[in-house]
Amino acid sequence: xTNSPRIVVLIGYMGSGKSxxxxxxxxxxxxxxxDSDDCLESKTQQSITQIFEEQGELGFRKMERNVLxxxxxxxxxxxxxxxxxxxxxxDNMDVITQHTLKVVYLDTSxxxxxxxxxxxxxxxxxxAHLDSKESLTEFxxxxxxxxxxxYRKAPIxxxxxxxxxxxxxxxxxxxx
Ligand code: S3P
Numbered sequence: 001x002t003n004s005p006r007i008v009v010l011i012g013y014m015g016s017g018k019s020x021x022x023x024x025x026x027x028x029x030x031x032x033x034x035d036s037d038d039c040l041e042s043k044t045q046q047s048i049t050q051i052f053e054e055q056g057e058l059g060f061r062k063m064e065r066n067v068l069x070x071x072x073x074x075x076x077x078x079x080x081x082x083x084x085x086x087x088x089x090x091d092n093m094d095v096i097t098q099h100t101l102k103v104v105y106l107d108t109s110x111x112x113x114x115x116x117x118x119x120x121x122x123x124x125x126x127x128a129h130l131d132s133k134e135s136l137t138e139f140x141x142x143x144x145x146x147x148x149x150x151y152r153k154a155p156i157x158x159x160x161x162x163x164x165x166x167x168x169x170x171x172x173x174x175x176x
Contacts, residue, residue, distance in 0.1 A: 006031065006077040008176065009096055011087045011151055012106035013144060014124055015116040017160060017168065018081040021106060024169045026079040035081045040067050048083075052125040061089045068092060072099040085126070088150040097153060104172050105154035109161050113140055 008025065010018045019035060026033035037048055040063055044051060051060050064086055071080055072095065087093040096103055114137050121127045121136065130136045156175045160168055 005075050006102075007072065007100040008079045008102040008104065008172075009100060010079065010081045010104050010106060011096075011154060012084065012108060013113055013140070013147065013151075014084040014127070015113045015120075016084070016106040016108040017165060018106060020165045021168050021172070022079050022081040024165055025172055028169055028173060029079065032076070032078050033081070034071060034078045036064065036067050036071060036086060037083045039071065040064060040083075043067065047123070049123060049125050049128075057125075061085070065090055065092060069095070072096065085147075087153075088147045093150050093153050097155070101155050102176055103154040104156045104158060104175070105151045106168070107151070107157055107159050109159075110137065110140055110144065112160065 008029065008031070010022045010025075012018055022035070023033050040051070041047060044063070046054070048060070051063065055063070064083060068082065068086055071078070082096075087096065114133060117124070117127060117140070118133055118136055121130065127136060127139060130139055156172065158168060158171050158175070163171070
């Protein structure tokens, strides 16, 4: 019997479904759902966009790193959804897997990401400047090429294509 908190971490690109799937998963596992961006926003009383504007991306990444550390060490059970870039900076991915092996990468197809993100790109500073679906598709393709080596360190990888969120949740529960 161990006293370690029960933490399930969800990682994946923006638009991969971490919030929707994470909320459902948390209900099913009877755990609280926590989102690292929401924590950062309530801590600073600023939106992610404002933080990027005022501190630059590096400032944001340092704050994100601190919040990640707090959330992994606060001794609270939880389903934790991380901002899409969090696993890809500093040694964050190693720190995450040192705390829990229940790390799930939602490997959502590029087509699905483009459709979802095109509608809601404006509040995501990393992609807000892209002005056509073609440029968004190209950007995501290149960005995933850089980020996948980090995401793929997750012990659990779920390929997301046409499944419903509850089907994805069931796949995760079966893999935990
Ligand atoms: C980012 C993803 C966002 C947020 C920030 C940067 C990224 O989180 O942390 O805009 O670099 O991929 P979501 O993945 O929850 O949209």
